[in-house]
Amino acid sequence: xxxxxxxxxQLVKTYQTGDVAVKAVRGVTLDIARGEFVAVMGxxxxxxxxxxxTLGCLDQPTGGNxxxxxxxxxxxxxxxxxxxxNRKLGFVFQSYNLLARTTAVENVELPMLYATPVIxxxxxxQRAIAALEKVGLGKRLDHHPNQLSGGQxxxxxIARALVNRPELVLADEPTGNLDSRTxxxxxGLFQELNASGITIVMVTHEIDIAAYCKRVIxxxxxKVISETRNATRRSAANExxxxxxxxxxxxxx
Amino acid sequence: xxxxxxxxxxxxWQTLFIALRALRRNxxxxxxxxxxxxxxxxxxxAMVAVGNGAQASITKQVAALGENLLTVFAGxxxxxxxNSGLGSASTIxxxxxxxxxxxxxDVVAVSAEDSTSAQAIANGRNWSTTVVxxxxxxxxxxxxxxxxxxxxxxxxxxxxxxxxxxGSKTALELFGPxxxxxxxxxxxxxxxxxxxxxxxxxxxMGGQNQDDRIxxxxxxxxxxxxxxRYLRSVNLQIRSSERMEIAQAQITSLLRQRHRLxxxxxxxxxxxxxxxxxxxxxxxxxxxKLLLGAISSLSLVVGGIGIMNIMLVSVTERTRExxxxxxxxxxxxxxxLQFLIEAVTLSLLGGFVGVVLGIVxxxxxxxxxxxxxxxxxxxxxxxxxxxxxxxxxFGFYPARKASALDPIEALRYE
Numbered sequence: 001x002x003x004x005x006x007x008x009x010q011l012v013k014t015y016q017t018g019d020v021a022v023k024a025v026r027g028v029t030l031d032i033a034r035g036e037f038v039a040v041m042g043x044x045x046x047x048x049x050x051x052x053x054t055l056g057c058l059d060q061p062t063g064g065n066x067x068x069x070x071x072x073x074x075x076x077x078x079x080x081x082x083x084x085x086n087r088k089l090g091f092v093f094q095s096y097n098l099l100a101r102t103t104a105v106e107n108v109e110l111p112m113l114y115a116t117p118v119i120x121x122x123x124x125x126q127r128a129i130a131a132l133e134k135v136g137l138g139k140r141l142d143h144h145p146n147q148l149s150g151g152q153x154x155x156x157x158i159a160r161a162l163v164n165r166p167e168l169v170l171a172d173e174p175t176g177n178l179d180s181r182t183x184x185x186x187x188g189l190f191q192e193l194n195a196s197g198i199t200i201v202m203v204t205h206e207i208d209i210a211a212y213c214k215r216v217i218x219x220x221x222x223k224v225i226s227e228t229r230n231a232t233r234r235s236a237a238n239e240x241x242x243x244x245x246x247x248x249x250x251x252x253x
Numbered sequence: 254x255x256x257x258x259x260x261x262x263x264x265x266w267q268t269l270f271i272a273l274r275a276l277r278r279n280x281x282x283x284x285x286x287x288x289x290x291x292x293x294x295x296x297x298x299a300m301v302a303v304g305n306g307a308q309a310s311i312t313k314q315v316a317a318l319g320e321n322l323l324t325v326f327a328g329x330x331x332x333x334x335x336n337s338g339l340g341s342a343s344t345i346x347x348x349x350x351x352x353x354x355x356x357x358x359d360v361v362a363v364s365a366e367d368s369t370s371a372q373a374i375a376n377g378r379n380w381s382t383t384v385v386x387x388x389x390x391x392x393x394x395x396x397x398x399x400x401x402x403x404x405x406x407x408x409x410x411x412x413x414x415x416x417x418x419x420g421s422k423t424a425l426e427l428f429g430p431x432x433x434x435x436x437x438x439x440x441x442x443x444x445x446x447x448x449x450x451x452x453x454x455x456x457x458m459g460g461q462n463q464d465d466r467i468x469x470x471x472x473x474x475x476x477x478x479x480x481x482r483y484l485r486s487v488n489l490q491i492r493s494s495e496r497m498e499i500a501q502a503q504i505t506s507l508l509r510q511r512h513r514l515x516x517x518x519x520x521x522x523x524x525x526x527x528x529x530x531x532x533x534x535x536x537x538x539x540x541x542k543l544l545l546g547a548i549s550s551l552s553l554v555v556g557g558i559g560i561m562n563i564m565l566v567s568v569t570e571r572t573r574e575x576x577x578x579x580x581x582x583x584x585x586x587x588x589x590l591q592f593l594i595e596a597v598t599l600s601l602l603g604g605f606v607g608v609v610l611g612i613v614x615x616x617x618x619x620x621x622x623x624x625x626x627x628x629x630x631x632x633x634x635x636x637x638x639x640x641x642x643x644x645x646x647f648g649f650y651p652a653r654k655a656s657a658l659d660p661i662e663a664l665r666y667e
Binding site for chain 2: 053056058059078079082083084085086087089091093097098099101110111113114115116117118160164
């Protein structure tokens with residue numbers, strides 16, 4: 001049996017704010033297998049962000065167990081969590097979170113700077129360029145984020161997430177700041193990456209974005225209330241082709 | 254296989270580049286921050302150099318007085334409420350001088366001194382100078398050399414000969430650059446033959462020019478020039494610096510006895526001990542040096558606080574950047590190291606520029622003042638060491654703060 005990338009067992013996360021204990025996640029049990037593309041949906045306050053932070057090893061659960069690629073995360077210290085994030089996880093954020101005044105290629109190199117064992121300068125550069133080419137930004141290597149569009153910035157972020165060859169890419173509302181066509185393009189990129197074997201977990205509150213994923217998990221009040229497989233997945237590639245056809249037609253008329 | 258140390262070194266090396274890049278991105282702010290350290294280090298280096306230079310110059314002046322020198326001055330004289338100062342009272346006689354030479358065993362050379370200011374005329378020019386009567390031993394006592402000619406002899410003293418040894422400044426004024434030995438100079442209408450030219454000695458302790466004088470036998474001075482029957486002072490050389498105080502005490506009791514002073518009466522003379530002067534002067538310059546150093550060190554501390562301030566601002570401003578770095582797997586220690594290196598780089602760069610400016614400043618002081626500041630290697634090493642320490646000390650807290658940030662909060666920071 002192949003080990004799931006993520007195994008959650010009765011995961012609990014409680015925040016202590018003053019005298020009040022806020023139970024953000026109240027017992028989630030979930031397996032995510034290698035090669036899956038999962039959307040996590042839910043209203044704000046449903047616990048989906050907290051769940052993502054915990055999955056991303058940015059935060060420790062207060063109860064239950066979390067195994068990432070077979071490694072028990074509960075009880076690890078800050079240093080060990082940093083190593084785990086560096087080796088096994090890639091992050092894509094709604095607001096891109098790129099370093100300003102830093103070129104695209106340097107942004108993509110960032111996770112490799114903190115890798116153990118050490119990655120040589122030349123290999124870092126090569127891998128960063130390869131990752132940028134993979135997301136279609138091979139010609140924008142030396143551009144700074146503020147010289148690029150939102151969609152292009154998100155592509156840099158995706159390249160950065162991929163560059164350390166992670167087990168899992170975690171995306172938090174990756175299309176939240178993008179227009180609808182760029183959103184479709186980014187989802188197309190995710191679908192492509194997923195097809196090449198990368199496991200993706202994405203938080204979104206838009207049903208039509210979730211429709212590009214293979215599986216949709218809906219949370220409410222810190223619990224998973226439904227889990228469905230998308231029988232009919234949207235295909236970003238087909239939609240983009242259709243959009244292009246419409247545009248070409250409009251230009252011809 | 255790499256050892257932990259090697260990994261640490263490689264990561265520190267990489268972190269150094271990250272830190273340098275961050276500093277380069279904020280050139281103006283970085284240089285303004287370093288300015289505090291630059292000024293501090295420059296002040297320390299320049300001030301210590303000035304202190305050293307002043308001390309060396311004063312020490313040299315004290316040493317120029319001669320070796321193991323004791324000077325007995327006649328007391329002061331008041332008439333009608335006007336005090337004429339040391340040496341003006343008529344208390345020291347030639348007999349006193351002879352008694353000192355005879356009875357004090359540690360005295361190796363004696364020169365009775367009588368002086369006055371007078372107009373010297375020679376070569377169709379005239380010049381106001383000091384005419385000093387001395388013994389032939391005077392040059393030995395003052396460790397003074399002749400550049401031409403020779404000193405007068407004891408015989409010439411006994412015969413009150415009209416011979417003179419001339420200071421370099423006086424010679425220059427009267428004769429120009431030619432050798433004055435063999436020439437004649439008139440003082441108070443008495444013609445003197447110049448038999449020696451003194452080596453240049455520069456300004457003395459009181460700032461007076463020691464090179465502007467004419468030295469003649471004390472007998473000649475008393476009989477022919479001043480008409481004095483008493484001496485202004487007696488210059489004495491003592492065998493060794495350890496015997497100075499004993500000799501001073503012996504001379505005091507000898508003179509008190511000779512002047513018939515009873516137990517309650519004050520001395521009618523004063524003895525100056527060159528060693529005392531040197532000790533006093535060096536303790537004063539030591540204090541001045543310390544003070545200069547302390548005051549300029551204060552600006553270093555202020556500079557350090559400036560670095561801490563900017564680093565704290567920088568950590569707050571770059572909270573998101575720190576969050577991103579932690580999220581992609583930076584160790585807390587790597588973040589701490591990055592900010593620490595930034596602080597240390599700032600302070601070391603400031604230290605470097607400061608040392609350069611300090612040296613330049615010291616040279617400028619040398620141009621406008623009479624002495625040459627001395628920049629020592631120790632003060633440069635110290636300045637660098639202190640700036641490094643300031644970088645580490647004042648960079649530690651901001652770096653610690655950066656490394657302790659919660660990545661979730663940091664990524665949300667606007």
